[in-house]
Amino acid sequence: MSRRSLLARLGCAAALLIALALAVGGAGLTLIFDRQMERRAAAELGLYAKALAAQLRIGDGGRPELEAVPAEPRFDQPYSGLYWQIDTPAGRSLRSRSLWDYALPARPGQPGEAPVRHRLDGPEHAALLAVSRTIVTDDAPGAPTATITVALDYADLAAERRSFLELLVPALAGLGLLLALAMAGLLYLALRPFRGLRADLQAIHAGRRRTLSRDVPDEVQPVVDDLNRLIAFQDAALERACAQAGDLAHGLKTPLAVLGAMARDARRQGQPGVAGEIEGQVDLMRHHVERALARARAGMTAAVGRRATADVGRTLASILRALRTLPDAQALRWEVALPSSPLRFAGDDGDLTEILGNLLDNARKWARRHVRVSADGRDGHFTLTIEDDGPGLPDDVAVRIERGRRWDESRPGSGFGLAIARDLAEAYQGSLGFSRSPLGGLAVAVSLPAAPSGNAGRSGAPSSK
Known part of the structure; x- marks a missing residue:
């Protein structure tokens, strides 16, 4: 997925935010657990201190004595x-067997005060959580006091913390996965209007519709409205351009007809040289206009969307029927090999007819005995190859043809056919290429956009002579 993708950016941002939130949440939960665990441990130590206070009495010489020790095995280990x-x-003290030869530092306080929680250094350099309280052993005035200290090694709390983390980390990982899946679903739903917008634009480009659907969220509605206005403006501008092109063609017909009439008058008056020069220029102007109009028509058709499709096999068969009526075409062998599945041109049928008509007519003019037409379709395009067994095309002629120049005056015609075919193909984002045919003559390969065949039946022309 591209780094410029909105989905990729939002997904990465969401993943980072989820990871950050889980990290902060995990740290917070761990801190809460530590404090709660320490508070609970201090409460248990306070209970032990109360139990010791209940069994405590002060003997002779201020020696503390217990009538019964707490029933906790760890105090004896x-x-x-x-x-x-x-x-x-x-200065007398009494310790649990668990302290062995180590004495805790005493922190006496005032009798009746609440237990004090603090940290102490314990045996073997251990850190201890301790609870200390000072009590009066008797209600009589002047009764002796004693300070009771109960302590727990922080290593026990650390073990509890590790157990908690062993449960917390997988739980947070699972929560993160669920949140990531939920966020992916949310992003998919949030970006669905843009996928619909893309589908509508593709439909407009293919000519299946001319406006975008207004069934979109409010946040996308202004974009859709602006695009619909832009499309409407483009359609109106292209329609005006088409009308102006038609007006130009009709406007030029009259001057060209007048010039043609002047050429005929000059010929009748015994001026064949002048007449031929005028007729040549008229013919050149006419074909320049035809080429410009064909290019403009195809460009406008491609720009507003391919609203129609054409059956390649049917169009090819129609052109071949027309060509076979010509005297020099009847002696040729016409070989046509099309795929079994029908090919459809994503464009105007008239443009396809003009492209194929020019290419086939050029092959007819130069072929000696054989013309072959084959087709191959792939990746949304199809390629028609038209070959003949004529003299072929020199390597430097393609540029001259592209500029609309004739490369040989030995055959009748304007020389604009291949150039017009190239212009029309390129207007549909296609191409026209020249090479040497295995038949010995010219091979012209025209690549054009293909449309889905839809309900079209099989079409094509059989091989014939």
């Missing part, structure tokens, strides 16, 4: 990660 310690103002 050395360096297990869960510890407790009781300190008295007399």
Whole structure:
């Protein structure tokens, strides 16, 4: 997909935004989980501190003593990660077996204050989450106090965090995939009006319609309205151009007819040289006009869209029937080989007739005994190749033909036929090429746009002599 594609750009932007949102969301959820997990751990440590306070009494010399220790196996396992310690103002302390030979730093506070949560350094350089509270062991005045500290290794919290992340990352990945699919569907639906607009433009180009559909979202409606106005303006301008071209043709007929009459008068008056010169110039002017009008007509037809199609086989058969009536064509062998599936020209039938008529007439003039017509269609175009067994075409003649010059005066005609055929083919984005035929003469290959065959039946001309 092109980097200039709107779908590609929106898709990449959506993917980046989804990835960024999931990353920020994952970081936020992890932070919330860490705080909630630490809060919950502190609450559990506070419960252990309450249980220790309930079993605590101060013995002789300020020594703390417990009537019963908490029933937690980790308190009895050395360096297990869960510890407790009781300190008295007399400097005496009592620790869980899990602390072994390590003493936690005491942080005494005021009796009756809420438990304090803080960090401590623990055994083996471990970081501990600790909860400390100072209590009075008896209700009697002057009763001794004690500071109870319960701590948990942060490694236990880190293990919980890793377990949480092992669940969170796949969940976010799955959510990201679902969001990407949902965004792809949303972009597909959002860009559907543009696909419809493209289809309408293709239909206009093919001549199946002349306006864009107005059944579009409000955001696309101004573009559709402007395009419809532009198409209407173009159609009107082309119609005026066609009318002006027709007026030009009719306007030139009268002067040319007058000049022709003057040539005939000069010939009757015994001036054949002057008459021939006038007739030659009249003929040249007439064919220049015909070429210009043919080029303009084909260009306008291609510009407004190919509203009609022509059956190549039927048109070819009609031209061959007309050519066979000529005396010099009856002695020729006409060989036609068309595909089994019908070929249709995406353009005006009159233009196809003029192209093929000029090419076949040129082959008739120069062929000795054999003319062959073959066709090949592919990639929306078809190529008709017309070959003869005449003298062929020199390599430097193509340019002269393109300029409308005759390359040989030994045959009758204006010499504009091949040039007109080239102009018409190029007006339809086609081409005309010259090469040497295996028959020994000229091979002219004309490439033209093909149209779907539709309901057209098979057509063509059989091989004959």
